[in-house]
Amino acid sequence: MDIPKFSDIEDAYMRIEKYIHFTPVLSSAAINQIAGCNVFFKCENFQKVGAFKYRGACNAVFSLSDEVAQKGVGTHSSGNHAAALALAAKQRGIAAYIVMPENAPEIKKKAVKGYGGQITFCKPTLQAREDTLSEVLLKTGATMVHPYNQKEIIAGQGTCALEFMQQQDDLDIIITPVGGGGLLSGTSITAKYLNPDIKVFAAEPEGADDAYRSFKSQELIPVQTTNTIADGLLTSLGELTFKVIMKNVDDIYTASDVEIIEAMRLIWERMKIIVEPSSAVALAIVLKNKEVFKDRNVGIILSGGNVDLAHLHF
Amino acid sequence: MDIPKFSDIEDAYMRIEKYIHFTPVLSSAAINQIAGCNVFFKCENFQKVGAFKYRGACNAVFSLSDEVAQKGVGTHSSGNHAAALALAAKQRGIAAYIVMPENAPEIKKKAVKGYGGQITFCKPTLQAREDTLSEVLLKTGATMVHPYNQKEIIAGQGTCALEFMQQQDDLDIIITPVGGGGLLSGTSITAKYLNPDIKVFAAEPEGADDAYRSFKSQELIPVQTTNTIADGLLTSLGELTFKVIMKNVDDIYTASDVEIIEAMRLIWERMKIIVEPSSAVALAIVLKNKEVFKDRNVGIILSGGNVDLAHLHF
Known part of the structure; x- marks a missing residue:
């Protein structure tokens, strides 16, 4: 399978622009202070169906x-x-x-x-x-239509970073959560094309860390069992997304469920927006690896906002 | 006590502009479909300290x-x-x-x-x-500094509608929740000055309906006991806010706690934003009085987003 090119992402954007929401980028002075860096949140929780998907x-x-x-x-x-x-x-x-x-x-x-x-x-x-x-x-x-391991899907997900880097053109780092790797792959293609110096990181729950292990061992290792509240990130990388990630991604970090819930709570309380656990993993890794992000402009894609209000994790 | 003039609100805006957030206006196709009108939400839940206050x-x-x-x-x-x-x-x-x-x-x-x-x-x-x-x-x-019955407070709250009507210049109706009446008073002064044809409505919980009763009887009737989850709206109108409201406001509607919770849930689920119960009263009255709002452009001020996540009403 071919790796999508940046031009595929541009084509995708022209194709889908009229159907999707151009989602806002929000930030919070309180979260910046806690994190010790400037965090910009691309709000795909406001996307149609409540997710970048x-x-x-x-x-x-x-x-x-x-x-x-x-x-x-x-x-x-x-x-x-x-x-x-x-x-x-x-x-x-x-x-x-x-x-x-x-x-x-x-x-x-x-x-x-x-x-x-x-x-x-x-x-x-x-x-x-x-x-x-x-x-x-x-x-x-x-x-x-595969959820992630397909060229058109990766190209579509890559349109999110296209908007993001236009809204905020001074990002040093961009972070997405990683499950099957569609969002991460698309983001990495867009980000590295528009700014070869940008760092692209992925955030994964400890309880479903196949991308972390695959990335570190340079070998595709599917997840066997999963145990995390980040229910959007249970799937394993596919062959195509793994190939893109090995080529473009600078590092993958993991966070525990406790850390994910704490980050999610911070987003709900300080920003007054609803994100699902999968969306909070990126902020969790920023908060636990402060030295990596210190004083940088960090872009986080909030992947979705679909939670069952009757069963919250707080 | 003098009723604030529109020029007081303009002065207030020049005074506070650099300290406050210019909050976004959001809308939801799903909510418009359910409501049968075009609802625009001014998001003061994103204001500093999480409220228009x-x-x-x-x-x-x-x-x-x-x-x-x-x-x-x-x-x-x-x-x-x-x-x-x-x-x-x-x-x-x-x-x-x-x-x-x-x-x-x-x-x-x-x-x-x-x-x-x-x-x-x-x-x-x-x-x-x-x-x-x-x-x-x-x-x-x-x-x-009084929470509402004071000229500077009313003028400050009136700056919210100033932004709102600039962001959305075709509103037929503007609705705010009413507790002590500071937001309602300020909104009514701005709205009627900028567009004498606009209707200004207030939304009040049934369990603290002193503004409704005062407005209908044209006599200031303080609330005796309150019983509502809309904990930001328990206070009674003051003399000054009552005077402004009698002059400018077109009507006051009430909603029950069940209706307020339903509207709040709709906002959380469909818009992925966190609002406090007091903020949901306006949407509740739109949903229960559909004939009044049919096909109109309705502006709702979401007054705040401070809830205790450990004690939600869902």
Whole structure:
């Protein structure tokens, strides 16, 4: 699989610009004081469907030819990618077939249904998800849209940094959370193209640290078991995202759930915005590695804001 | 007491502009669809100290002559006004003496202390609060700054609508919550000056509906007992704010706590921003009186975002 180029990201932006929100960049004097550096937050929690995932899904859906598109798109996911794909498909007026484990949270099922996605439930194993999706794709002729390990997805996610570096043109460092690596890959391509001197870091929960281990060992090591509240970051890197990350990313840091919750609380309390645990990992690593970030201009992508208000971690 | 004029609000804005945040106006396609009108939210939950109160406090503090100011300022409050006055005083480099009931929530005490306020505790009765404040003022020579029934406070709060109507110049209706009436009074002066055709409405919780009853009976009726989660709106109108409101305000609506919580949840879930219950009352009345607002451009001031995350109402 080809690594996307910066021009793919520019093309993606032209393709999706009218469908997405141009999200704001916020900062907090109180957080800067605590962190000892200038932190700029790109608020993808305000993106449509409440997460950056809508950028990649939109690019994938609108990249399809009319002939292919009319048969719909499909994926297996219980998270933001499912909702994002459902809404992107709705925007194009085509079907979205979403395979979800039968034990997925009600709130996630409701979101996908709310955006018009057609859900097929399966047993909660990866094997069952893949088998069920294969059946659905075979029956419908729909096109599979991968949550991260796909060129169009990476290019779509890379449009976030494109906006960010235009809104804040003096960033020394840019940090994203890493799960499957779509956001990190896209961000790294944009950031290094626009400013070869910028550092691109990734933030990962200790309880799902396959990217950290893969990066350090220079070998793709999928995660075996996961244990973290950062439920958007449970997946492992794919072959394509791993390749981009090894080429572009300067370092990967990890944070514990306690540190993640503390950072999340700081964002909620000081900035009055709602972010999901996965979004708080980047601030957690800034706060625990202050010497690395001291006095620098640090850009953090807040990846999403979808939390179940009835089950908060505070 | 004189009713503030629009020129007082312009003066206030010149005085405080460099100390306050110019807060954003946000909107949500999902909420517009549910409400059946176009709602624009002025985000004073992002204001310093997390509430519009900082505008009035700043104006009061920076209106004082150097000679008077150097003896400090004082108030009795356990809410956002106390924190706002403490920070405004800190900005001017003077003391803030805050009288608080000894049973005030820890989180409020912490906020006031964090901004450098000097707290004197008293018994939790209005009499004790007023007596204690008198003693403190006598001893220190500090100037009393009222939370709402004071010209400088009203003029300061009126700067919020000044920004709002510049950011969104086609509002048909503007709605604020009403407690003591400082924000409502200031908003009404600005709004009616800039656009005599605009409607100015107030939103009040059923469980503290003195403004509603006073407005309808055209007679100032202080609240006797209160019972609402909108803890920023428990106070009664003052003589000055009542006078402004009778002159400028078009109508006052009330909402129940159940309706307030539902509106608050909608804001949190759909907009991914944190607002306190008092801020959600305006959206609650829009949702329960849809025929009044149908297809109009409705401006809502989200008054603040200070909630105790350990004790949410969801």
